[in-house]
Amino acid sequence: MVIYYGKYLIVHIGDGVIGMLDSNDNLSVLSNPDNGEYANYTYFTTCFDSKKVRIYRGNIEDINGLVMMSDGVEESLYHYKTDSLVPITKDIIKLLDDYTPPEVSSILNENLKNVFAIKSLDDLSIAILRHHKNTIKET
Numbered sequence: 001m002v003i004y005y006g007k008y009l010i011v012h013i014g015d016g017v018i019g020m021l022d023s024n025d026n027l028s029v030l031s032n033p034d035n036g037e038y039a040n041y042t043y044f045t046t047c048f049d050s051k052k053v054r055i056y057r058g059n060i061e062d063i064n065g066l067v068m069m070s071d072g073v074e075e076s077l078y079h080y081k082t083d084s085l086v087p088i089t090k091d092i093i094k095l096l097d098d099y100t101p102p103e104v105s106s107i108l109n110e111n112l113k114n115v116f117a118i119k120s121l122d123d124l125s126i127a128i129l130r131h132h133k134n135t136i137k138e139t
Contacts, residue, residue, distance in 0.1 A: 096130035
């Protein structure tokens with residue numbers, strides 16, 4: 001992801017999910033996982049296929065927050081049947097409203113080890129970006 005002069009550019013390939021909290025505080029999936037033909041298969045940047053690259057761009061003013069997660073976290077926060085993020089994802093994005101980025105990192109790390117790891121043996125990565133007018137916080 002790149003943010004430059006009030007614009008954002010996001011490039012996504014493979015599995016994992018990118019979620020967005022829009023300027024009206026609605027949570028949606030910006031980019032869903034692409035696992036290929038099988039559930040345990042994904043596309044890697046080393047096996048570049050331009051048809052598998054998804055690019056999103058727009059004005060940062062249209063976004064209140066973003067969450068990017070690996071497939072291990074996706075197993076807990078993404079609902080495949082409805083192609084949606086579970087409601088607690090909004091609370092995760094909004095952690096940056098009440099805590100500093102280092103505090104949020106600590107909260108996320110603790111939950112990755114003690115909550116998400118129970119459900120998944122896969123990689124567990126999550127990044128959040130919270131945007132308020134003239135302020136961007138990330139962890």
